[in-house]
Amino acid sequence: xxxxLLFGLFAGxxxxxxxxxxxxxxxxxxPMRNDGSRAIDTVYMSSLDTGSPAVYGVVDNGxxxxxxxxxxxxxxxxxxxxxxxxxxxxxxxxxxxxxxxxGSPTSVVNCNLYALDGPGETTSGASNFAPGTVLAxxxxxIADIDTSSTLVFTSALFPNTVYVGTEFAxxxxxxxxxxxxxxxxxxxxxxxxxxxEFTWEKWSDDDxxxxxAAGWGSGAFDVDCFIFVVIDDEAVGVGENTSMNNSRLSFxxxxxxxxxxxxxxDVVEAGRMSLVVHNSNGQVVAEEAFGAQGVGNxxxxxxxxxxxxxxxxxxxxxNGRPLTKKMSVR
Numbered sequence: 001x002x003x004x005l006l007f008g009l010f011a012g013x014x015x016x017x018x019x020x021x022x023x024x025x026x027x028x029x030x031p032m033r034n035d036g037s038r039a040i041d042t043v044y045m046s047s048l049d050t051g052s053p054a055v056y057g058v059v060d061n062g063x064x065x066x067x068x069x070x071x072x073x074x075x076x077x078x079x080x081x082x083x084x085x086x087x088x089x090x091x092x093x094x095x096x097x098x099x100x101x102x103g104s105p106t107s108v109v110n111c112n113l114y115a116l117d118g119p120g121e122t123t124s125g126a127s128n129f130a131p132g133t134v135l136a137x138x139x140x141x142i143a144d145i146d147t148s149s150t151l152v153f154t155s156a157l158f159p160n161t162v163y164v165g166t167e168f169a170x171x172x173x174x175x176x177x178x179x180x181x182x183x184x185x186x187x188x189x190x191x192x193x194x195x196x197e198f199t200w201e202k203w204s205d206d207d208x209x210x211x212x213a214a215g216w217g218s219g220a221f222d223v224d225c226f227i228f229v230v231i232d233d234e235a236v237g238v239g240e241n242t243s244m245n246n247s248r249l250s251f252x253x254x255x256x257x258x259x260x261x262x263x264x265x266d267v268v269e270a271g272r273m274s275l276v277v278h279n280s281n282g283q284v285v286a287e288e289a290f291g292a293q294g295v296g297n298x299x300x301x302x303x304x305x306x307x308x309x310x311x312x313x314x315x316x317x318x319n320g321r322p323l324t325k326k327m328s329v330r
Contacts, residue, residue: 042092043080043231045198045224051188053226055096064097065211066225067184068174072204076185077114077131077171078225079198080164085313085324086231087161088113088136091170092153094226096186100142102178108139109183110176111156113229114169115320120208122197130208131169131200133320135245136162142181153228161232163245163324165315169200170229187223196222245321246271249314255327257304263314270294271319277302277327278313285312304329 056065063069066076091111100107113135120130138156146152174183187199197210199222211221248266255261267273273293277286285307288300302314307329315324 042228043082044226044228045078045080045193047188047193047224048226051192051224053094053096053186054189055184055186056223057184063182064184065221066187066223067097068177068182073201074175074204074206075112075131075171075173075202076225077112077169077200077202077208078227079116079131079169079200080167080229082164082166082231085163085165085326088164088168088170088229088231089158089161090230091138091156092228092230093156093172094186095145095147095154095183097182097184098142098145098147099180099182100145101180103143104178104181105141106176107142107178107181108176109142109145110173111138111140112136112171112173113158113162113164114171115164115322116167116169117320118208120200120210121213122210123213129167131171131202135164135168135321137173139176142177142183145183163322164229164231165313165322165324170227171200171225173202186226188226190221190223193222193224199223199225245323246318247273247316247321247323249316249323249325251325251327252299255325257302257307257327257329259303259305261302261304261314261327263300263302263316264297265300265316266297267293267295267318269318273298274317275300275302276315276317278315279308279310 057063063071091113093111114131115133115135116129116131118130118132120127136158138158140154140156145154172185177183197212199211200208201211201214202208211223214221246267246269248268250264252262252264270293273290275288275290276284279285286302309329312327312329313324314327315322
């Protein structure tokens, strides 16, 4: 699906250089809302407001740094940190170049939301805060991806809101493209990022590396991707009759606790189930591993004795896929 942004984000197109194609000058993206009753907005890296958009190619390797290449990359992702928990409804990508030569209906780019629970490498060493569990995916055939000179975003719209919490990544996996096809994403030029090491790439060894850790170019190659995530910050939980990420979660005696809370959760699809509770500062205050559980309804008593008054976030996970609801302790 392609989506033209009517309010205008970028202007100007420059010519191809040896290492990069400049594709415009950034301006502020206006908020996106679907109606007056829901808090729908877009999130993106602040460096995109003033950065110089470019498509980076690696001439001697015949490929793209932010896309397909001959040195075995499989995926790219941008990391996001939010002030509060939210759900994601859509990812908007600015793809700047492609070659769709195969004509194959199975030559697809998979647009993914990732939990930050995987192993990776940063300039400081090993990390367990890299893109990991795929929370949701939308496949796009390369023929449907628009790379025209006027700004047209390619949209990956999820059938349902996907809970992403406060920390997640969004990106695209191109390992299923036909060998005759190639794709490249627009990024800022080197050195324009506001926060370092928020852009990731997945190598042929199936590990993730930040671009500075990968050591591209003469320097760290610290860039941000033009990836925009449409979020709903009211979608901390879902309705009682709706499932998300293979689970349902409800409070049997209300979500205000004076000592204990009775939880009821439905396993919609069998999997390894677990529970974790975070306080409003993101700290884990309780964890429980339930192990493999079949389809059905289960109850759990959560003790909040000794907890400070405030808001907490109760997350039930099915094979790592989360569903979270807000709870208050008084």
